[in-house]
Amino acid sequence: GAKLEKKRIIILDHHQPIGKAKENFLHVNPHLFGIDGAREISSAGISYLVAKLMDKKNIDLAHLAVVGALGDLQDKYEGQSLGGLNNIIVKDSIEAGFLNVETDILLFGRETRPLHKALAYLTNPYIPGISGEEDKCLAFLSSININLKKDDRWRALRDLSQEEKRKLFSALHDYLISKGFKSDIAMNLIGAVYTLVREEPWTPLRDAREFALLLNATGRMDVPGLGVAICMGDRGKSYEEALRTLDEYRQMVSKYLAWLNENPDRIEEWEYIYVLHGEKDIDEKTISTISTIVSASLPNPNKPLVAYSYMPREKTIKISARATDSLVRIGINLGEIVRIAAENCSGIGGGHDIAAGAQVPYERKMEFLKCVNLLVGENLMGEKNGG
Template sequence: MFLEEVERMAKIFKELIRRKHVRIYAQYDTDGITSASIIAKVLIRENCNFELRVLKQLNSKTVKDVNFNENDFLIFLDMGSGQINLLKDAIEKTNVLIIDHHQPIKYEHPNLLHLNPLLFGEDPEKYSTSLLSFIFAKFVNPRNIDQIDLAIVGAIGDRRDEGIKVGAISNIVEEAKVLGFINVTKDLKFFGSNKPLFKVIAYSFDPLIPSIYGNEAAALQFLQDLGIRLKNGEEWRTLKDLTQEEKAILADGIIREKNGMVDYSEIFGEIFVLSKKPDFLADSREFSVIINACSRMGEHDLGIRLCLGDYSVYSKSMEKMEEYKKQIAKTMSFIENGRILEKENGIFIIGGKEIPDSLIGVITSLILASKKPNKPVFGLAYDSLTNMIKVSARKQTTDNINLRDILVNVASELRGEAGGHKDAAGAYIPVGKECEFIEKINKLVGEINAKK
């Protein structure tokens, strides 16, 4: 049923792009950018002109930036399913395609093509929008099979690789291996194999070492204390220079440094090497973070150009990557000084105007990874674009609560908006409602936990 519907939508898509002006609106994270790049490549191959715009979010404020008339064909990627109520005017006046894996609002209209796994009884946690876009692209033209590596990069950016053994990602990885687009190995989960080892350790998100993060001198000392040689002659050693014995020593050192709050499965993992990309983009995790970094630093076009094969922007994209890592390190240091409020049923990061709203989701994830709390983490930061407070929420996958439902409940009471997944969700609430939001969240999570 699901694939039959994708095929049906692809046929309608091919007819619409022949007679309408295409406008693409994509969410600005790695999943959205890779999805936009896949669909852009499809349109280029169909000799179709189009416009592409990247949005942080689609909500009641930003929907005003969605321009259209009856001669347009609107495409929304990695957003739209939960914002159908905001798009009804567009849907009633022109044709709309939504490719998304977030919780959808059920709505049927002859002008609407809505590709979301939840609408077909599929598990949305096993899909990213990039995977859905790739499946769709193959039905438009089998030639688009060569976009399979971008689909995997997007899935990794959306953390769908955590369910690699099941679902769509598993099937697509196997297909990519057979076709020679990726090699899968088991190794340290750090990325940046050509960079000095101490820099890789200092700025690693996964695994994250809180006592070292952002501090290159501390990373150097950490490696020296482990007895790991730092240089080969005058050259700094890199990840790929490490012996198997040194990798084991490094893993043991990380476990000790984190007081046993991490195990080998979080340090070693499956590494997806992109066989048909240049060496500097061959590590799928690094490619994913580069795309995300460029977007978070306000340069969405760099990630799209890299995805489309314009490698002339690689140097500039790496500059943005370095800015991104240093900004995160600075922010992590900042919030540890009185910006974290711990309540009975949640941890709250009070970002205000000091933490960029584009980074609050990343910071929330890093606090969850570093502290490993048995309660959810909520990050709050001011968003100047909407003049609202942006909320990012994260929790351990073992915690059996639904963050999306919790945020939808509380945000609606405060005249805000929310969406996302059960383990990672987001919201926008009015400025000045932060304290009320925190109290309501703390109370609601407590009530849910009491019923377990």
């Protein structure tokens, strides 16, 4: 502590700040300037803008900030696109010749995976009978007369004609409606596609969202060095290892989603929140991703989701909370709610208004959850009374 006080420290962040930085800290944060760090720019974006200020040649790093924004799920603007300060970064990357943006169906593996596999990887939303079910995806595609192969090679989404894409989307839309999903969930399957044109065609890194998923997997699976190496240009050994890591991670996520589908009682609806009891059954490495996916398809969008997993080594629970844009618009700030609840339970927490995380001692789990439920309720009641 004493050593740090004598040093000039720069913090680049986009989360809601708590308190005031010490004098020797230079805190670069969009929230300090009235800019929403949850939607308008990620920490990757902040880092890029600082790098660009240091040397304009660093515009060749803009695409990595686009990847960072997509990894932070900031594509919340019209047509699943990036907005706010991210627009500047997208423009820089296009001008530098690294990025192309177009509207298309959003499927993981659009560049590389056989179409039925890409459909099976669809987890947001998680669609019973399609997500994780390659055989059923094959049958689904055959039923709408889309040719799955050309010259003995499996076709990917990129190989489909516009007419075939329209047919595929229409069938997916109808299927989702038949499963009880709202139409706007289906519409989320179409949006802005960010293609990294300097990357090799037919590779996962060509789609910026897939690039982000790859980096996320390396972080979640405790091999962040692989992600750093890829960002620095390694397309050899580190890249191959990262691909294996991503496959392992996605298999874990699919396994837990399938488990949740078989154990729906693990998601409880409380008065003001949903609670997902991951306990020891869902690996804490995946709870954030699971929380994001599950929150998108809950019956009542006016209740945040609080998901948790047990961390045996620390004897704590890892919490991942998600709200909707509509909740945020009426004044819910999950980052603040989770921070207060965690601190009340000898834990730590915080984040954004729409997404937050925390760790609290396991024995205070129910106390924490009840506190979050109470605080969300107080917020909602306060907004209603104030309105």
